[in-house]
Amino acid sequence: MSRSLRALSRPGPWRRGRLLAALALLLGLLLLLHARVPDRGGLGSLLDTFLPWFGLLVPVLLIGALWRRSASAVVAVLLPAVAWTGLFGGVLGDKAQAADSDLTVVTHNVGAANRDPAGTARALAASGADVLALEEITAQARGAYEKALADTYPHHAVLGTVGLWSRLPLSDVEPVDTAMDAGPLGAAKSAAEKLPSNRALRATVTTDEGPVAVYVAHLGSVRVMPRGGFWTDSRDRNARALAATIAAEDSKRVVLLGDLNGSTDDRALAGLTSRLRSVQDEAGDGFGFSYPADFPVVRIDQILVRGVTADRSWVLPATGSDHRPVAAGVSW
Template sequence: MTRVDEAESGRDDASSRDAGAGTGRARIRRAIRAASRPGPWKRGRPIAALALLLGLLMLLHAKIPNRIGNVGSLVETFLPWFGLFIPVLLIGALWRRSASAVVALLVPAVVWLNLFGGLLGDRSHPGGDLTVAEHNVGAGNSDPVGTARDLAASGADVLALVELTEQARGTYEDALSEAYPYHAVQGTVGLWSKLPLSDTQPVDIKMDAGPLAATQPVDIRMGYTRALRTTVSTDQGPLAVYVAHLGSVRVNPRAGFSTAHRDRNAQALGEAIAAEQNERVVLLGDLNGTTDDRAFADITSRLRSAHDAAGDRFGFTWPAEFPMVRIDQILVRGVEPTSSWVLPATGSDHLPVAARISW
C-alpha cells in the first residue's frame, strides 16, 4: 500500500468515526427529548381543566347567581347546547394524546346525559283523549290565512294563539270558525275550541303598559292583556285552560340577559295557577323561556311539561328558521300527556306545538 492509499484510508476511518459519533449524539438528544416530554397523563392539563369546569358548570347551573346580568338564567336557557363543547374538547384531547383530558371529559359527558339523555329519543306512546296546540302566530305574519288553515289541519281540539294583532284577529276568527265553533279572545291571546267554553276572563300577569295605563279606558287597556283563563267542557269534566304570552327578553352588553318583565309575568302567572281550584289544568303559551330557567319555578313546581314527559327529542321552537330553544310550552296538571310534538313552520317566526293528553 502506498503512502497515498494509507492517507486516504486514514481519512475514511476518521470520517466513519465522526459519523458514528454524530449518530450517537443524535440518539442521545432524542433520548433526552423523549425523557423530558410529559407522559400521556401529564399532557393536556389545560384541556382537562376545561372539561372539569364544563362539567361543574352544568352540574351546578342552579348555583350560578343572577345578580349580575341574569347570567344564571342565560346559562339555563341554552344549557343543552353546552354539550357541544364535549366533542370539541375531545378532539383537543386526542390531538394532544392526553389520557388525563380524555378521562376528565367523562365528567361533563355523564352530567349532560343525566340532564338531557332522556330527551334524545321519542317518549310518546299511543292513546289520549284530547289534542291541544299552541302557536305564537307572530305580529309580522304575512300569511295569517295560511297559518290558520295549517293549524286547523293539525286536528287540535283546543288551539291557543298568542301575539294576535287587532288587524289579524278578524282573519283568524273567520278562517277558524268552521273548525272551531267556540272561541274566546282577551287582548292579544285567544283560544279556539271544538268544545264549549265558559268562565273566560283575563289573567293579570302584571304587564307594563306604561305609566298612563291605569287611567286608560278598559277597551284600550285590553290591548295589554296577554293572558286568559277559561274552562273547556269535556265528557270527562271541566278542564281549566290558561293561555299566556309572557314579556320578551333581551341580551345586550350593558344589561346582560334582561328578563325583568318576563320574570314578573311568570311570578304573577304562577300565583294565578296556585289559586286554581280545578284539579285538571293546561297552560298553553309562549313563555319566552325554557322550563330549565329558574324564573319559572313557581309554574314548573305546579305543572309539568308535556314535552318533557312524552315528546320527541328536544322540540325546539324558536327561531323557526333554526330552532335553538323551546320557549313555546304546554304544561299540565291532573292529566297525563301521551305525546307531544312540534308542528311544521307557518308564516311566524315561532313553530307551533301540540300535545295529546289523557284523563
C-alpha cells in the first residue's frame, strides 16, 4: 500500500525535469535569436564567434533528460537540436567541388613571435600555392621569408606587416587604409600591436584569364579586458574601413586573404561577408578552425571571394606560428 502511495505521489514524466526543459528552451531561443543579443562590451560578437560550440550542450541536456526520465525535457531538447542543425548542419560535410583549380591561394598569420620563420616559409612554399599571403611579418623576420620563398615565388610585395608572394605577375600594389589605432587604452600591447600600423594591401594578380584583385589584411586584435569585457573596437573599425574599400573595388574578381580576427558568423564582419563569399562555407570540410594552432577552436583566418568559383578549402598543418595556414582552390 505504501509503495503504491509513493508511486502515485511521484511526478509523472511530463512533470519531471522542468529545470532541464527550461534550460533546453533557453538554449534553443539563444541559438535562434543570437543576432538580437546586444553587442555591449563585445558580448554579441563573442557569442557569434563561439556559437557552434553551444551544440555540445545539446547531448548533455539530452542525457540529463533521459536520466531523469523526463518526457518534457526530451521534447524541449528538440528545439536547440533543430536550431543548431539549421545553423551549422550543412557545415559538417565535405563540400569540395573539384580537385583541380585555376588558382590555389594560401593565407597565414606567421606570428610575430615565430622562432622559425625560415621553416614556416619552406612549409608554405611546399603547399603548392600560386598566391601566398602572410600577415604579422616583423622587420627581423622579413629577410628570412623573402629568402626562403624567392625560388618558388618570383613576384612579391611587402607593405608594413603584410606581404604577398605570387607565381604570377603582380602590379598596382598599394596599402589599404584600415583605420588602425594604438590598441585598447591602458592595455599592455601584444607583440602584434607593437608592429607598424600598415596591416593591409591590395594588388592585381595577372592570370591567363585576366586580372584578379587580391587583398591581404590583418584586422585589429580582439582582447578580453579586465574592465570593459570583450574588446573589439579596433577590429570592428578595421572591418568597416576594409568593407568600404571592397565595396568600391571595380575588379570583377576579388580575393581577400587574411587574419580577420573573427569568424564569418561574427556580426562585426557583416560589411565584408555581405559582399564576399567564404570559400570554407562553400567548399570546405567541417568548420576549418585555424586558431590557436595547438588546438584550434575558431576560424579567424579567412579566404573570401567574389567573381570566382570556390572549388575546395582546407587547413594546413601547424607551423611555428600560433595560427594554422588556410588554403583554397578557386576557378574562373
